[in-house]
Amino acid sequence: MEGYDKIAALMTGDKGLAIFRSFKKLNAKNLLYLQAEITIKEKELNDIMQEDRDSQDFDREKFSASVWFLKGVAEPSEQWKKWVELRELLEKYNTACAQHAQLLRYKPPHKRDLKIFREWVTYNTEFWTTEECGQWFGADEHAKDLITLFGRYENVDPLTKWVYRVYIPFWHQHVSRYYHRLTGSTKSVAADIEAGAVYYSDEKIVRATRITSTIVSSVIPASSMIALYFVNDMITRLVIIVIYNVAFSVMISLMAKARRVEVFAASIAFAAVQVSFINFPRD
Structure with a gap:
């Protein structure tokens, strides 16, 4: 494989390297042009509608309340023709708006993924035109325009x-x-x-980190209870509670997609459980 076939194979193997240009500037410009076209057509349509209302023609005066008269029996009216032109532009504009909104939701590639991708492209494939060579390189404007279709680092702890x-x-x-x-x-x-x-x-990788999180979340509370059981000195017990509570909060922050308030609540609950062991006598 060579060229784009090889790049497609790479992106298929690693979804995180599905990196493309979004062409945000061109898409925004396209929306602006469509908006301008619609604005002009809207003005033309309003003028035609006003002419039809002021025409004192029996059929044209009914255009505002009848699509049947508006479309005409033998030939469509000028107002209807203009509306059809406007409808086509509106469909293009609405589709472009939805597509551009989706593009803006995509995240830029992580700098490590982008570095790996650029290195791979440099050493594993070649292009015959300067423009194609610079698709993922070039100026800072190009770098800011890159998006990834698969957020490897999204929704993970x-x-x-x-x-x-x-x-x-x-x-x-x-x-x-x-x-x-x-x-x-x-x-x-x-x-x-x-x-x-x-x-x-x-x-x-996700499965391994999930298993690790499950094991750690089980070991910390259990080991805390064991440590408090074997220590009789009250000051030492309090120090152990503080150390374990800090460790528990850090582990929760690292291993779970928890908000600060959730970490705070979990830490309070864990501290309350440990406090119940302060006066627990050792046999």
């Missing part, structure tokens, strides 16, 4: 984001590629030889 941004690059750079080079095995990753890329499954 901070721990998963950290795995994506820090752990996976470190693992691939220092562990994975040397292991696969020595063993020749690609069982833990999806390798696309034609596209020249190695993929790490987003689903497996």
Whole structure:
């Protein structure tokens, strides 16, 4: 594969690299032009409507209250012809508005994904025109115009984001590629030889962080109770409560998509549970 076929294969393998230009400026300009055309046609239609009302013609005076008369028996009226032109423009304008609104909702690609994509394009494919070469490069205006169709970092907790941004690059750079080079095995990753890329499954990463969060959320309260049980000194117990409460709040913030008020409420509830163990005597 070469050229666009190779890029399409890369984007298919890694949805997070589905990076395109949104052409926001051109789309906005298109909307402005359509709006101007509609404004002009609207003025022309209003003038024709006023002429029909002032015509003292038996049929033309009925246009405002009858589509049958407006469309005419033998030939459509000028008012109807103008309205048909306006209708076509309105359909284009409404469609363009909806599409542009959707484009504005797309997020820009994460800088790490963009860096990986640009490096891959630089070393794995080539274009025959300067304009096509600069689609993902070029001036800052181009960079600000890029969007990703798959928000890899959206709707995930901070721990998963950290795995994506820090752990996976470190693992691939220092562990994975040397292991696969020595063993020749690609069982833990999806390798696309034609596209020249190695993929790490987003689903497996999310599943792993979810399991980690579940385990940690179970271990912290249980270990807190065990620690408080084996400590008799009251001051030490209070210090343990503070330490565990801070650790619990940090873990909740990192491993769950929780708002501040939810973290605050969970921390209070956890502290209340620990307080119940302060006067718990050790046998």
